[in-house]
Amino acid sequence: MATQHSRSVARLMMAPAVVLLLGWMLVPLTMTLYFSFKKYLPLRGGDLGWVGFDNYIRFVSSSSFWPAVQATLVIVIGVLAITVILGILLAMLLDQPMWGQGVVRILVIAPFFVMPTVSALVWKNMFMDPVNGLLAHLWRFFGAEPVSWLSEASMTSIVMIVSWQWLPFATLILLTAIQSLDSEQLEAAEMDGAPPLKRFYHIILPHLSRAITIVILIQTIFLLSIFAEIFVTTGGAFGTRTLTYLIFQRVLESQNVGLGSAGGVYAIILANIVAVFLMRIVGKNLDA
Amino acid sequence: MGRIQLKSVTKSFGDVQVIPPLDLTIEDGEFTVFVGPSGCGKSTLLRLIAGLEDITSGSIDIDGADATNVPPAKRGLAMVFQSYALYPHMSVRKNIAFPLRMAKLDQAEIDKRVEGAAQVLNLTDYLDRRPGQLSGGQRQRVAIGRAIVREPAAFLFDEPLSNLDAALRVGMRLEISELHERLATTMIYVTHDQVEAMTMADKIVVLQAGVIEQVGSPLDLYRTPRNLFVAGFIGSPKMNFIEGEEAAKHGAHTIGIRPEHIAVSESDGTWSGVVGVSEHLGSDTFFHIHETGLAETITVRADGEVGFRHGDHIYLTPRADVLHRFDAQGLRIE
Numbered sequence: 001m002a003t004q005h006s007r008s009v010a011r012l013m014m015a016p017a018v019v020l021l022l023g024w025m026l027v028p029l030t031m032t033l034y035f036s037f038k039k040y041l042p043l044r045g046g047d048l049g050w051v052g053f054d055n056y057i058r059f060v061s062s063s064s065f066w067p068a069v070q071a072t073l074v075i076v077i078g079v080l081a082i083t084v085i086l087g088i089l090l091a092m093l094l095d096q097p098m099w100g101q102g103v104v105r106i107l108v109i110a111p112f113f114v115m116p117t118v119s120a121l122v123w124k125n126m127f128m129d130p131v132n133g134l135l136a137h138l139w140r141f142f143g144a145e146p147v148s149w150l151s152e153a154s155m156t157s158i159v160m161i162v163s164w165q166w167l168p169f170a171t172l173i174l175l176t177a178i179q180s181l182d183s184e185q186l187e188a189a190e191m192d193g194a195p196p197l198k199r200f201y202h203i204i205l206p207h208l209s210r211a212i213t214i215v216i217l218i219q220t221i222f223l224l225s226i227f228a229e230i231f232v233t234t235g236g237a238f239g240t241r242t243l244t245y246l247i248f249q250r251v252l253e254s255q256n257v258g259l260g261s262a263g264g265v266y267a268i269i270l271a272n273i274v275a276v277f278l279m280r281i282v283g284k285n286l287d288a
Numbered sequence: 289m290g291r292i293q294l295k296s297v298t299k300s301f302g303d304v305q306v307i308p309p310l311d312l313t314i315e316d317g318e319f320t321v322f323v324g325p326s327g328c329g330k331s332t333l334l335r336l337i338a339g340l341e342d343i344t345s346g347s348i349d350i351d352g353a354d355a356t357n358v359p360p361a362k363r364g365l366a367m368v369f370q371s372y373a374l375y376p377h378m379s380v381r382k383n384i385a386f387p388l389r390m391a392k393l394d395q396a397e398i399d400k401r402v403e404g405a406a407q408v409l410n411l412t413d414y415l416d417r418r419p420g421q422l423s424g425g426q427r428q429r430v431a432i433g434r435a436i437v438r439e440p441a442a443f444l445f446d447e448p449l450s451n452l453d454a455a456l457r458v459g460m461r462l463e464i465s466e467l468h469e470r471l472a473t474t475m476i477y478v479t480h481d482q483v484e485a486m487t488m489a490d491k492i493v494v495l496q497a498g499v500i501e502q503v504g505s506p507l508d509l510y511r512t513p514r515n516l517f518v519a520g521f522i523g524s525p526k527m528n529f530i531e532g533e534e535a536a537k538h539g540a541h542t543i544g545i546r547p548e549h550i551a552v553s554e555s556d557g558t559w560s561g562v563v564g565v566s567e568h569l570g571s572d573t574f575f576h577i578h579e580t581g582l583a584e585t586i587t588v589r590a591d592g593e594v595g596f597r598h599g600d601h602i603y604l605t606p607r608a609d610v611l612h613r614f615d616a617q618g619l620r621i622e
Contacts, residue, residue: 182373184369184371184373185375187340187367187369188367188373188375190360190361191340191360191361191366191367191387192361192434192438193361193362193390193391194390202375206377207376209377
């Protein structure tokens with residue numbers, strides 16, 4: 001019963017959680033904002049006073065800014081395209097009745113449980129190593145010259161690793177969506193003379209549109225901030241320096257906290273733009 | 289045209305044979321109803337005709353041509369599903385136009401046919417809505433609209449009214465019957481409701497466990513049920529069955545008498561009993577009579593004004609000319 005009294009008690013009881021959450025978010029955010037307006041070089045003099053918007057201007061006018069934006073976009077869009085397309089195909093495959101369905105589904109989700117650092121290391125050392133990697137052996141088996149993946153095709157490699165991690169997530173969400181499709185709709189379309197490809201395009205795909213939007217939304221938020229995969233493989237070399245990685249380098253490698261914080265604020269703004277944009281799409285989808 | 293002939297059709301799912309060899313002919317323009325209790329194979333039979341399930345053996349002819357291996361879309365049949373199976377992301381117009389678009393008709397022709405169907409089904413005002421914005425009856429009409437635009441050889445209905453409320457069901461029953469009169473196309477209709485079967489059909493096919501128990505017009509089935517199952521299934525309330533001594537008097541193992549063929553009286557009659565529950569419908573009253581010594585309960589239909597009360601002792605007289613006699617195997621004795 002939502003009386004005045006019970007409502008105020010509810011607020012009181014929620015207060016600790018709300019305060020904790022706010023503190024958790026607000027303290028780092030405030031500190032980032034604070035440092036972003038300062039010239040702060042921990043090993044070269046420490047706090048050197050306020051500099052206004054200097055850090056913000058320097059961050060975007062740096063020659064590595066636009067390449068970093070580009071690298072981020074390539075990774076996000078590449079991974080999204082691969083996971084959504086393969087996810088739909090895998091989901092449809094797993095939806096077919098088959099022997100050992102339960103086990104297969106668990107195996108499919110397995111990569112998602114592997115920590116990003118570990119999976120990147122496994123890929124780097126076991127698959128992509130140009131001398132001992134499985135892929136190198138495969139290339140040699142067919143008489144081809146092994147590719148040194150992480151230096152020659154660095155972007156492709158990282159997109160492959162991250163896609164492998166996120167494909168199970170996309171597959172799982174899309175599989176549950178496919179399972180909720182009324183089979184009578186497909187039968188009706190079959191009676192109406194739609195061949196399999198048209199049934200996919202006119203019935204299955206529209207049915208999946210909401211799930212696809214959700215996959216894109218959630219993945220984008222996480223993909224904008226991938227770090228471990230780059231850190232343990234290329235270390236940001238060979239054109240794989242994303243915005244997140246650039247901020248990391250500014251703070252820890254160049255020891256310029258102020259400049260890094262300014263980059264962090266840009267990242268927050270960028271993430272929010274994406275979030276607002278995507279929430280609108282989701283909102284529209286959920287209303288219909 | 290729409291003459292459908294099933295020749296020793298069987299269907300098995302794994303080791304389980306759900307339809308033993310079955311022969312059936314549905315004449316052109318006929319309204320045929322498959323009726324039976326749930327799980328009797330009537331929907332499976334419809335899906336076999338539609339081509340949504342493959343038959344295990346036998347053959348299906350449509351208009352004299354073998355259609356056994358023809359894919360569903362090429363059989364020239366249209367189906368209305370129990371869940372309507374409308375495409376939720378398309379407007380009513382696009383739903384109805386979908387089969388025509390798949391058939392690659394030109395846009396002018398599609399528009400003409402969609403408008404025509406919408407007019408027939410009173411859907412003109414709803415063409416630009418989505419199925420989610422329609423009531424159950426309107427969705428049902430859209431499903432029918434999607435079927436009629438194709439101008440099929442036959443319509444297949446799979447329990448189309450079971451998701452509607454009682455009042456709407458009566459209305460849609462009339463609309464489908466009217467549609468059949470107007471289009472004069474073959475229609476096959478699956479239901480578990482014997483009232484729908486009786487009111488709509490030209491020909492009723494009574495099924496039990498995949499076997500055809502009897503085929504005939506509604507009144508044939510009502511007047512001369514071939515066996516106990518059909519006798520008990522057709523007619524509401526259910527026919528009374530009496531076994532033992534009373535049946536032996538008529539030279540039968542079981543005798544059946546419909547509730548509407550028993551006269552009630554306060555003073556005299558062939559049988560006697562005590563009134564249990566009475567169901568008052570206004571026009572009629574159904575009395576459930578106990579302690580007759582014939583069967584556990586005898587149901588009697590009387591005029592709505594007959595006012596017996598619970599516990600009254602009354603007398604019953606069956607009409608001898610409409611008494612049904614069955615032998616030990618449950619088959620009718622003429």
